[in-house]
Amino acid sequence: MTAGRKINGDSQDWCTPKKYVDLIKQFFGGRIGLDPCSNRYSIVGAETEFAIPRNNGLIEEWDYKTIYVNPPYGRSKGSRTSIKHWLSKCADANHRYKSEVLALVPVAPNTEHWKKFVFGAAAAICFLSDTRLKFLVKGKEGGKGAPMACAMVYWGKDVAKFTSVFSESGAVLPIPKSTKKTAQLLYKSQCDLLAQ
Numbered sequence: 115m116t117a118g119r120k121i122n123g124d125s126q127d128w129c130t131p132k133k134y135v136d137l138i139k140q141f142f143g144g145r146i147g148l149d150p151c152s153n154r155y156s157i158v159g160a161e162t163e164f165a166i167p168r169n170n171g172l173i174e175e176w177d178y179k180t181i182y183v184n185p186p187y188g189r190s191k192g193s194r195t196s197i198k199h200w201l202s203k204c205a206d207a208n209h210r211y212k213s214e215v216l217a218l219v220p221v222a223p224n225t226e227h228w229k230k231f232v233f234g235a236a237a238a239i240c241f242l243s244d245t246r247l248k249f250l251v252k253g254k255e256g257g258k259g260a261p262m263a264c265a266m267v268y269w270g271k272d273v274a275k276f277t278s279v280f281s282e283s284g285a286v287l288p289i290p291k292s293t294k295k296t297a298q299l300l301y302k303s304q305c306d307l308l309a310q
Contacts (some may be wrong), residue, residue, distance in 0.1 A: 116304055128249040128257070129156050130184045130218060134283075136265070138216055141279045147178035147213075147267050151185050151200070160184060183217040185278035198227030201267075205235035208269035217272065220265040238273045238288045240266040240280040 130138075130212045139146060146164040149160035150171025156163065160182065164171035185200035198220060201214055221241060222228050232239065246259025266283070268276045 128183075128184075129153065130158060131248060131255075132157060134218065135159075137279055137283065141216065141275065142180040142214065144184075145180065146182045147180040148176060149173060149182050149184075150176060150203070151183055157185075172203060176203060176213060177211045178207075178213055180211050181207055181215045183215065185217065185219065189219055198225075201227050201231035204267070204269055205231045208235070213269075214272070215266045215268070218264060219267055220260065221265050230292070232267055233289060234271050236289055237271065238268045238269050238276050238286060240268075240276070240284045240286045242266060243284040 137161070138158075146158060146160040147162065148165045148240050149156065149158045150162035151166045152158060152160065152171075154165060156165075162178065163172055166186065181204070183200060185197055185203055187197055201217065204215045204217050219232075223233070242264050244259075244264070246261070247264045248255070248259045249257050249294065268282055270276070273288045280286055
């Protein structure tokens with residue numbers, strides 16, 4: 115069990131709370147093009163949804179203008195994937211298709227995937243003030259809170275709008291280009307050391 119989600123068990127039906135769905139839709143002008151991590155209980159209502167476990171959003175193309183991702187937080191034994199694969203795909207969609215991407219993820223700044231795909235590629239982060247964000251469980255409120263802090267990460271160009279929409283939900287920090295370059299160099303150095 116990680117971040118309130120039982121990824122290695124039967125249920126992946128942990129859904130984004132309505133207040134965040136409303137903010138995401140506000141940020142995207144009312145429409146979400148893609149939700150690659152949907153499920154049958156999701157209230158996101160994206161125009162295109164890849165429902166887990168029936169569809170694997172990681173192998174689909176993410177050529178959409180607006181994308182919202184609430185990925186499984188743990189490691190999937192079946193597909194051998196983890197949150198780093200979802201964050202990589204977020205950064206790739208922004209880089210390759212110029213997609214505007216939001217992702218609701220656990221705060222883990224000491225991890226490889228945050229160093230490379232968040233600090234090394236994203237434009238801004240909102241560290242959510244909900245100390246134990248309560249996901250909807252099977253579409254209903256009242257689930258357990260996540261055991262760690264969560265953040266909304268943004269890959270895109272409109273940091274001012276992201277700040278305006280999400281600032282009441284937590285601390286918003288833009289990621290300067292110099293930080294991205296530093297993070298990428300540090301990550302490359304770590305990889306080089308591990309390869310030796």
